[in-house]
Amino acid sequence: MAPARSTLAFTDEHALLRDNARRFFEAECAPHQHAWEEAGIAPRGIWKRAGELGFLCPRIGEEYGGLGADFLVSVILAEEQARSGAIAPMFSLHNDVVAPYIARYGTETQKRAFLPPMISGAMIGAVAMTEPSGGSDLKAMRTHARRDGTDYVINGQKTFISNGFCANLVVLAAKTDRDSGAKGISLFLVEPDKHTGFRRGRMLEKLGQKGSDTAELFFDDMRVPESALLGGAEGHGFGQLMDRLVEERLFAAIAAIGTIDRAISLTVQYVKDRRAFGQRVLDFQNTRFKLAEAKTEATILRVFLERCIGEFMAGELDASTTAALKYWATEQQCAIVDDCLQLHGGYGYILDYPIARMWTDSRITKIYGGANEIMKDIIGRTL
């Protein structure tokens, strides 16, 4: 079901896709989420399955094996996955962050080599930007790519890389010119299975989002051919990364709002079933007020999100508005999930209850995609 009173141009086809996506996430993913969390990673099989169903990189054109779907299809997929709670396989990262780098900036050869396997699920993508000493401050990165004949020799280290273990395609940011600051950064398409000198560190143990694998990556004289340079020209990496951030943050907000919807609906159900002091927990005024606040925030956020999506599709969404959306959506996610946990009482602290997992899963959202302090800086600079 499309959101009530949507201002976006959802069609019957979108509604059908939403049904299919919901079925996939609820029936084929959600039952395994717990096991994936235990394992710290989702299996390749689920990626292949998503590929079969057309849920990987649906926006890529038919000439590369994609569906040529519109942006709303990606929105629906991201939202339905968040709403199902089966968030271990990071499809949106693959679909909406990694694939567009190749589709937008890649050479024709790169597109033909990588897009079809990304669409089928044979290849899983990751992006490696963050380093131990440089997160949001990208220009400070130290990983270096030295030109050597027709190759590049890459040395350095990355950390907090989502899909870091399952990925067999890594979009890697490195400095091709140490003296040029932002203009010295280039992106490389690295295939871990093919290059010696590529090493994965330990699987990082995280506070939440435990079903998604997160890795340190090490590059020790890793030799890649010049054809691995994204787009074939050096020094465009910073611009490419920045260009993609608006969309990445939009998806962070979509996931946040999907999670908020889920938290509220789980909690409304819980407080209707649970009794205390002779009445339903819902019948306490505090419960109703807290949930009324959450419902209002969810409603307003959705209106704002839809406005932003509409502007994005029209090519009008600016960085400052996107930053406001990402900041507010993720702050609200954490606040609402916390209130919802509180309404669950002791059960809210038990990881068997989804709300407890959502609480741990939510914390990262205020940090990733650019910390919310960076968001405020972006907004503050445009005032």
Added chain:
Amino acid sequence: MIRSRHYTPAHEAFRTTVRKFMERECAPHRTAWQKAGKMPRELWRKAGEAGLLCTKVSPEFGGGGGDIYHCLIIIEEQTRICLNELTFYLHSDIIAPYIELYGTEDQKQRYLPRMASGEFVAAIAMTEPSAGSDLKAIRTSARADGNGYVLNGQKVFISNGQIANLICVAAKTDGAAGAKGISLFLVETDKADGFVRGKNLRKIGCKAQDSSELFFDDVRVPPENLLGGVEGRGFAQLMNRLPEERLIMAMSAVANMEEALKETIAYVSSREAFGQKLRDFQNTRFKLAECKTKALLGRAFLEHSMDAFLEGSFDVTDGAMIKWWTTQRQNEVADECLQLHGGYGYMMEYDIARRYADSRLGRIAGGTNEIMKDLIGRTL
């Protein structure tokens, strides 16, 4: 710039008129009015002449034939000169619609043209010392007495109470019937023996707007002044209008957030401390970014809600959501912006101090924000 397919160049032209009016007729007198605790009735006359009253009322009854965006424009423009207490919206968009929607043909003819001209200044009297948001608990009674009704009781916190000469009074025509015992009466104060205005109440903010206690002591009201001519409909009439009233409150809340932000950006851009502009401190930028985010969300929700209203789908829950959220955020924004003004923020000659004091009312008026949450909570 307002983004709505319902917002037209005609609206923009109206804005020019309103802005001129605010700058010429209001801004120079603001401080004097605040000292006096009220605005002169003459202002309503001028507003009527300029076409600023009853903008939504049908031209057939002397109104402007406009829509809810005309109300928004007036509120935005009065917010711009920091005159939150101007109650044209109350007169035009809250009270006049009672008469236009529920009144008899005779009542429409008698009152609407004279409200549009400013000859009548209207007030609505619901709240009593012992009954605010809990309207069913009102005690003011209207006893049928031969040809007409006799009103007895007391009202409080009545906006325009000192200057109004037409008051829409909620009273019980049947003390035993609960909500169904409430009726609305149009009381012309000049003709109402036994009607007494109490003192002009001193408020935290909105000081140029008069708020009164009103006393009704055997006030005779002719039968043709029972709104709509049928008893017992008052509660439903009042309830039906509340979503729109709350939407109007949200307009003011959003406009105030935006203006507070503008003023504060200007202030921190010129003020220096410790050798740099205030705006160059990270805390300043972050706090303003938070305020800006709230204003952006509020504006997006307001425009969405106004369109929903025009398309007939704006309901009680929507009204409750937008009212509590925008007024709550308005208070937070006013407080942060005042803080960034330092000591000047505490001085009433700075608009931010006025906005801060004015904003506190929003969380109480039009049904407290707790009532709003109760309304939303019922839909879970």
